[in-house]
Amino acid sequence: MLGALTLIIRKGFNFMMVSLCVLGAVLAMTLVCMMLGYILVHGITFFNLDFITNEAAFPIGTPGGGMRNEIIGTAIIVSLGTLIAVPVGLFAGIFLSEFASPTVASSVRFAADILSGVPSIVVGIFAYAIIVRPMHSFSAISAAVALAIIMLPVVARTTEESMRLVPGSLREAALALGITRWRSVLSVVIPGAMTGIVTGVILGMARIAGETAPLLFTAFGSNFSFESLSEPIAALPLQIYRYAMSPYQDWLQQAWAGAFLLAMMVLVVSLAVRFISRKRGS
Amino acid sequence: MDTCPQTENAQGQNPNGNHILITKNLNAYYGSFLAVRDVNMAIAPNSITAIIGPSGCGKSTLIRCFNRMHEVAHGARVTGQLLLDGEDIYGTGIDPVSVRTRIGMVFQKPNPFPTMSVIDNVVAGLKLSRIWSRRRKMEEIAERCLRQAALWDEVKDKLKQSGTSLSGGQQQRLCIARALAVKPEVILMDEPCSALDPIATLKIEDLMHTLAKDFTIVIVTHNMQQAGRVSDATAFMMMGDDRAGQLVEYGATKQIFTNPKDKRTEDYISGLFG
Ligand SMILES: Nc1ncnc2c1ncn2[C@@H]1O[C@H](COP(=O)(O)OP(=O)(O)OP(=O)(O)O)[C@@H](O)[C@H]1O
Ligand SMILES: [Mg+2]
Numbered sequence: 001m002l003g004a005l006t007l008i009i010r011k012g013f014n015f016m017m018v019s020l021c022v023l024g025a026v027l028a029m030t031l032v033c034m035m036l037g038y039i040l041v042h043g044i045t046f047f048n049l050d051f052i053t054n055e056a057a058f059p060i061g062t063p064g065g066g067m068r069n070e071i072i073g074t075a076i077i078v079s080l081g082t083l084i085a086v087p088v089g090l091f092a093g094i095f096l097s098e099f100a101s102p103t104v105a106s107s108v109r110f111a112a113d114i115l116s117g118v119p120s121i122v123v124g125i126f127a128y129a130i131i132v133r134p135m136h137s138f139s140a141i142s143a144a145v146a147l148a149i150i151m152l153p154v155v156a157r158t159t160e161e162s163m164r165l166v167p168g169s170l171r172e173a174a175l176a177l178g179i180t181r182w183r184s185v186l187s188v189v190i191p192g193a194m195t196g197i198v199t200g201v202i203l204g205m206a207r208i209a210g211e212t213a214p215l216l217f218t219a220f221g222s223n224f225s226f227e228s229l230s231e232p233i234a235a236l237p238l239q240i241y242r243y244a245m246s247p248y249q250d251w252l253q254q255a256w257a258g259a260f261l262l263a264m265m266v267l268v269v270s271l272a273v274r275f276i277s278r279k280r281g282s
Numbered sequence: 283m284d285t286c287p288q289t290e291n292a293q294g295q296n297p298n299g300n301h302i303l304i305t306k307n308l309n310a311y312y313g314s315f316l317a318v319r320d321v322n323m324a325i326a327p328n329s330i331t332a333i334i335g336p337s338g339c340g341k342s343t344l345i346r347c348f349n350r351m352h353e354v355a356h357g358a359r360v361t362g363q364l365l366l367d368g369e370d371i372y373g374t375g376i377d378p379v380s381v382r383t384r385i386g387m388v389f390q391k392p393n394p395f396p397t398m399s400v401i402d403n404v405v406a407g408l409k410l411s412r413i414w415s416r417r418r419k420m421e422e423i424a425e426r427c428l429r430q431a432a433l434w435d436e437v438k439d440k441l442k443q444s445g446t447s448l449s450g451g452q453q454q455r456l457c458i459a460r461a462l463a464v465k466p467e468v469i470l471m472d473e474p475c476s477a478l479d480p481i482a483t484l485k486i487e488d489l490m491h492t493l494a495k496d497f498t499i500v501i502v503t504h505n506m507q508q509a510g511r512v513s514d515a516t517a518f519m520m521m522g523d524d525r526a527g528q529l530v531e532y533g534a535t536k537q538i539f540t541n542p543k544d545k546r547t548e549d550y551i552s553g554l555f556g
Contacts, residue, residue, distance in 0.1 A: 102356075169393040173457070176351055177407030177464055178383030187410050191397035 036263060043260020046253040051261075056223065060248050067258055069225050073234035076226060077140055077219060078209050081147030086201055089152045093159025093197075098185050109160075116153035123149050124214030131218070138220035140233035146214040154204035155197075162196020163189055199273050206269040210262050212237040236262060302327040302498050303348065303468060308362035310343050310352055317343045319526040320362075323517060325468075330490060330499045332509035332535065335519035336550070340527025341502040344519070345470045348500065349385035350378040366467070383407070386461035390473040392453035394445030394460070400437050403445040403456055404428060407464040423463055431459035432489050451482025458489065462497075469493065471501040475508065487512050506551065510539055518547045 050064045057065030092112070096105050127146035132138055166189045174184030190197070215221075220232040221239065236258055243255035303325040310318040318340040325331050333341045346352040347360050350371065363370045371381045394403045402409070404424040409415050424441075428434040433455040437448065445456055454474055461469055471490075475483040490499055490512050503509050509516055516538040518531045531538060531547045542548045 167393070169389060169391060170395060172351065172354070172389065173393045173395070173460075174406070174410070175354060176349060176382055176387040176389075177410070177460065178379050178381075179407060179410045180379055183410050187406075188395055188397070192395075194397075 036267070039256075039259050039263045043256045043258075043263070046257040047260050048257075051254070051257050055225070056254075060250050065250070065254065067236060067239060067254065067261075069222070069234040070236045070239040070258070071261070072226055073140070073219070073222070074209060074236040077143045077147060077215075077233060077235060078205055080140070080144035080229075081151055081208055082201065082205055084144060084148035085151035085155055085204065088148075089155025089204075090159055090197070092152070092156040093163065094185060094190075096156065096160040097163035098181070098189065109157075112153040112156050115149070116157070119213075120146075120150055120211050121213035121216075124217055127214065128217045135230060137230060138218060138232040140219060140226070140229045140231065143215050143219035143233065143235065144229075146218045147208040147211060150211060150214065151204040151208050154207060155200050158200025158203070159193070159197050162193035162200070165196065166192040195276055195279070199276055202269055202273055202276075206266050209265060210237055212241050300327065301325055302367060303500075304363075304365040305347075306363040306365070308344075308347060308360065308364060310340070310347050311359050311361075312343075312355065313357040316524070316526040318347070318519075319522065319524075319528045321529045323529060323532050325498060325500065325515070327467075327498050328494055328496075329514040330494050330501065330512055331515045331517060332513035333500065333502045333517045333519060334504070334506065334509050334550075335527070335530075336521070337504075338527075339519045339521045341519055342472050343527065345387075345472055345500055345502055348468070348470055349387055350381050351387060353378070379411075383411070383464045384466055385468040385470060386464060386466035388454070388457050388461055388469065388471040388474045391477055392450055392457050394448070394453050394456050396444055396446040398445055399442045400428075400445055400448070400456065401441045404459045404463050406460060411464075424459075427459040427462045428456075430462050430493070431455045432485065432492075433459055449482075451478050451485060454478060454482070454486060455489065458486075458493075462493075466497065468498045468500065471499065473502050473504060476504065483508070510535060518542075518544075518550060520546055520550070 051066040052071060053068055054064055054066030055068050057063065092108070096108055096112075100108060124146050127142045127149070131142035131145055135142070170188050170192065171184055174188045175181070179187075215235050215238045219235045219238060221242065222232045222234045224234075226233060240255045240258040240262070243251035243258070246252065301324040305321050305323050308318070308321040309316060321344060333345065335341055343352060348364065350360075352358050352360055360372060362372070364372055366381070366384060370376070371385075394400075395406060398406060401421065401424045404427050405415070405420045408423065409420065425434060428437060433452060436452060437456075440447065445453065448456060454477075458469075458474075475486050478486070487508065490501070493499060501509075501513065513535045515533065516535040517529055518538065519527050520530045522528050531542060531544045533543075538547060539551060542551060
């Protein structure tokens with residue numbers, strides 16, 4: 001009797017937990033589809049070639065305006081940020097996975113995790129304090145540094161994790177052949193972890209391409225085409241933010257098109273990453 | 283205990299009892315845990331020495347001491363001496379990296395580099411220890427070593443394929459070829475056949491006999507028949523009461539298998555434990 005009762009309770013509990021899991025998964029899926037769908041439906045109508053090739057049109061309402069400067073600006077600060085973050089993150093990841101003693105590794109890892117948890121606006125303030133203030137100007141370079149700081153822990157941790165996935169037996173094999181530690185890392189471990197590392201870099205780039213808050217007081221935004229790294233620079237997310245806040249119908253439409261472009265980019269990157277890791281799996 | 287078994291090597295002689303590898307009071311630790319205690323043995327050049335014993339008695343630990351791979355583990359250390367051609371490889375100023383080019387190793391699980399082609403696998407030890415290497419020269423060496431490892435005919439059409447695209451037995455012979463390429467004097471093998479089927483195992487055993495003409499081989503094996511088939515000398519290890527592995531008996535394989543001096547060896551050989 002008691003046994004039957006506990007069985008019912010256990011089965012009921014099991015059913016409830018499974019249902020909750022399914023519900024969570026469905027909710028997550030629905031949200032992603034809704035958000036992407038909403039942006040796509042709204043954005044695609046305003047998205048056209050002019051949007052990519054033209055500068056903002058003046059006065060407001062002139063047809064054919066675009067976000068060329070912003071797209072180029074974002075490309076510049078994201079590339080520059082990547083250029084800074086990748087070497088540092090790569091070396092940090094290699095150090096974590098190959099050379100750090102367990103205690104040192106865990107504290108460095110902890111620091112990296114904290115860094116990736118710091119709100120991006122705080123990172124922006126930091127870049128403002130150490131670069132914008134001394135240089136007395138908003139600048140592309142300060143934006144790149146802020147983005148690099150955000151990207152750094154992503155690259156470091158994915159590098160570390162993909163290098164850890166390389167079996168220890170390969171490191172042993174290299175050492176037993178009289179190959180030095182560093183050379184075996186370079187020629188055996190890193191090639192084995194390459195797809196993971198590349199995936200991490202791409203994901204990091206996608207992440208910083210959409211960052212807005214840290215650009216507010218570093219890149220600042222600009223109505224002009226790019227001239228110098230030490231001057232304010234236009235950026236896609238910033239402009240989306242400004243346009244979306246404006247009362248003008250035209251600018252709102254431009255904001256939608258910009259959001260569409262960013263969302264497409266993230267989507268394409270995610271698919272590319274899936275494709276890369278799928279290929280490694282096979 | 284007899285530390286200098288009278289072995290007959292491939293040439294059928296062992297004049298004036300010279301030895302290529304001599305251990306003196308070798309102890310191996312993992313942190314504070316003594317895993318192998320006080321090993322004294324002397325290995326004749328061009329001989330095949332088998333190390334047998336129950337699981338966990340320290341066989342792998344011991345042969346990893348022979349090429350200074352033991353100290354790679356965190357907190358692991360070695361005390362005592364290990365003379366290679368009369369020179370203590372644990373002496374001050376000896377670089378473990380150079381020791382490992384003189385004493386090669388083949389592991390239990392075949393571990394070719396998956397990101398390298400068959401040919402690059404063979405010459406990895408050469409290529410990755412110098413800045414620059416001529417391709418033609420590397421190809422020549424690779425062919426020679428693959429022939430030596432009795433693998434050439436099977437892979438000569440697949441030289442550009444990944445090392446992991448071969449069968450398990452082929453991979454293990456690839457690993458042997460890779461070890462040969464750096465021209466070591468001694469080759470250590472830790473249960474090289476335990477992941478292979480009987481036919482692949484026989485191939486590797488045949489190979490060992492040929493290789494013994496040019497190299498000295500030390501092999502750890504769980505397979506008593508294999509030890510009997512391939513080796514000139516056999517070392518029997520066992521865990522002592524303090525859980526430290528020790529050398530119980532070391533002698534010519536024939537003697538160990540037919541007329542063991544130690545009761546524990548006899549029990550192990552006849553399958554009473556282990
Ligand atoms: N990395 C390690 N850290 C700590 N202890 C270890 C380590 N590797 C091995 N040991 C211990 O050292 C002892 C000897 O291990 P070893 O691997 O040398 O045995 P073995 O004779 O090769 O066994 P098997 O026949 O199962 O391969 C065991 O008690 C084992 O628990
Ligand atoms: Mg072992």
